[in-house]
Amino acid sequence: MSDTPFGFGLPPEEPEDGDEGKKKDPTGGGQGSGGPANPFGFGPGAGGDNPFAAMFGSMNPNDLGAAFQQLGQMLSYEGGPVNWDMAKQIARQTVSQGTTDGSKDASVGPAERTSVDEALRLADLWLDGVTSMPSGSVTTVAWSRAEWVEASLPAWQQLVDPVAERVGLAMGDVLPEEMQAMAGPLIGMMRSMGGAMFGQQIGQAVGVLAGEVVGSTDIGLPLAPAGKAALLPLNVERFGKDLSVPQDEVRLYLALREAAHQRLFAHVPWLRSHLFGAVEAYARGIKVDTSKLEDVVGQFDPSQPEQLQDALQQGMFQPEDTPEQKASLARLETALALVEGWVDAVVHEAAKSRLTSADALRETMRRRRASGGPAEQTFATLIGLQLRPRRLRDASRLWASLTDARGVDGRDGLWEHPDMLPTAQDLDDPDGFVHHEQLDFSELDKMLGEAAEGGTRKPSAEDRGEDGAGDDGPRTDGKDDDGR
Template identity: 85%
Template structure:
């Protein structure tokens, strides 16, 4: 895990002799000072704000200071999400490292994605008892993915970023806080800008690599909207030597399976996001570092705050509560991904000749700390241990053999029924151990069904209202 949970960039390098007027981003034009405000690297050459401020020649200085003023006047939450969106869109517009540029999705690509998702849902009907969860099938460009997922990134990141804002207000003695109010307000505004910069950059990079709306095992898009990104699907399959239609269909199976789970397990979303928030509450801020920054903060040198943030100001507390929150989140994410892996494999293994190869490719992509995991770890300070995914997949497959599809999927009726982190250490033991009383499980399911049955089914309900 990175020592900087929010992934703040490394300090800008000093320009070499003779390089002061060069644009390292390769976009041409007069660049002026390489990094006048001291922000970290990103879109727009060495400085993501360069793209926002322009080439920094004299004609652009007015606009640059106007932008700086807007940053300092920000009074919203812990993250400047307007800035995050702008930088994410700029990062997407620049294209990926291989030179691939974003483009609008054409009618033929949209039709191919919709057909793949339709067929995927048909195949999944025989692999899970959960009905289709996708009311809409869409093909997104990278920019559309950014727009659609930012509201969920806000839910994920704000609880952790809030820790910084709270810490900034508490580092000074109470009698000094009134005097230092304007300074602390400026630092909060700058902090919001720093978070917005880094999150926008990370989301923009991730938009160039994800293939759908559920790559990190969380519902990033709107409920019931299954989505694929044709440009990224093609990039993933380019070097695999597998027919592009099979690649698209396999990824459609994964997207559609995620949608079934998130739509028809109503408590799952709040369970996952509650686990993220619970973990965030255990993040502490190194107040000694923050006190140094507050005491020495120079409004003309905002890079001081940037440097403090990137030096590991955030650390998870080593407490039983924090460890439990981390285990809860890791286990929940692993169970989601393991279930999807097992269900998709069952649906694809007799229909796609490349099913095994695609399954292993995606497993390795996750296990090697692929882009989704890395970005999640960067923004939340959390790493999902790859071995949990294979353990969870094996557990769900074993449950299918022992209980059938209906018995396996019935465990999603309530969070207390799900396997624990200890069970993932011994999947076969969870399935076969004698103390797992399935008659008690059936009783719990019956009680849950009675509680969830609409009141109109109660013959006495209508009489009570007369």
């Protein structure tokens, strides 16, 4: 839980100097107010017979109006499964507080914008020689963390809403049918609070992630508007801080990755919907832990909505152990691995002869993508899914082998249709896939060549169906084989 009075970013009251025996209450509810800690300052056990005395006694009066305003927003929300206005507000607040190492967000200056623009344009030039896909960047931008939050929220909405919707539906399903009509107002209140709580948790995760990402495609999904190649100068600097690599090389390597992602998503028109569709298909197979939700509904106290927040933070989503759900997860993980593996392979090919630290930067990024950060763990808890390419190294090896066997055009041609891409089984045996593809394409080339030749060559006697065509027997017209 958040260490704030309402769990929404309001600072708890600090004890004044000299107040012995008063400790800072991590929940902000006021330990010395006559009952157990209560982040809302009222309800059972807070302040004895006068709950409002505890509320006013433990909260800074300057925060009281804002706290009630946010409570009103929670109860009055009537939108979708996630209160995205609240998510945006919390994300912006989280960004403004800075990262754990003390790094604070700041506006991007002209010099930083120029450096990012030059790096992304140079990266596109380098990629021209290692992929058949042309540039996918219409514009280049240098974002602050707050600007990344604003730009990426629509994509997060598309990812999270399907799962959050299941929670909203489950809240009505856990009660017996004869009680649902009577409990209608309660269920409606819980759904409103659920939307707000989801908004808070997503907002906090997005805000933390804004302090970690270096571009718009870090998680393997396009989070920015199409055609916008973006880097976050502050986070690029933070990424390379302890690597003993020149900052220019770090920026160029990360620009290569961003530009490569942009090419792939721009020139494989079905890829974005394929990835987001795979996430949605996986979400449809997630079931809500109804036993946990039943406990929340049965003990729900409108004055203590933090109960619902606790349930969300602990995670109440469990993937169904069915063949369909396993197949859905395999498709998603394979798709993410293929995207990241292709980017890894083409970026390494472009960088290895130009950047002295290319190998070190590649390994650093691989480990970063494999382990994920705290924000990614938060999303895993909330939506039951880790957006990480578990088989990145296998996919990268496969794409490199395809490049050696078929060249750049042959490798990139596999992106023309999803059915042509390698499967999870192909990642187990990349050499077998490459060899099989070579045979298939050799046969295809032969067929196309014969078809082309058939359209231009003069038809033979056999083609015309004349007698004796193709007969190796002796001639019967008294002439030799040369017609003499």
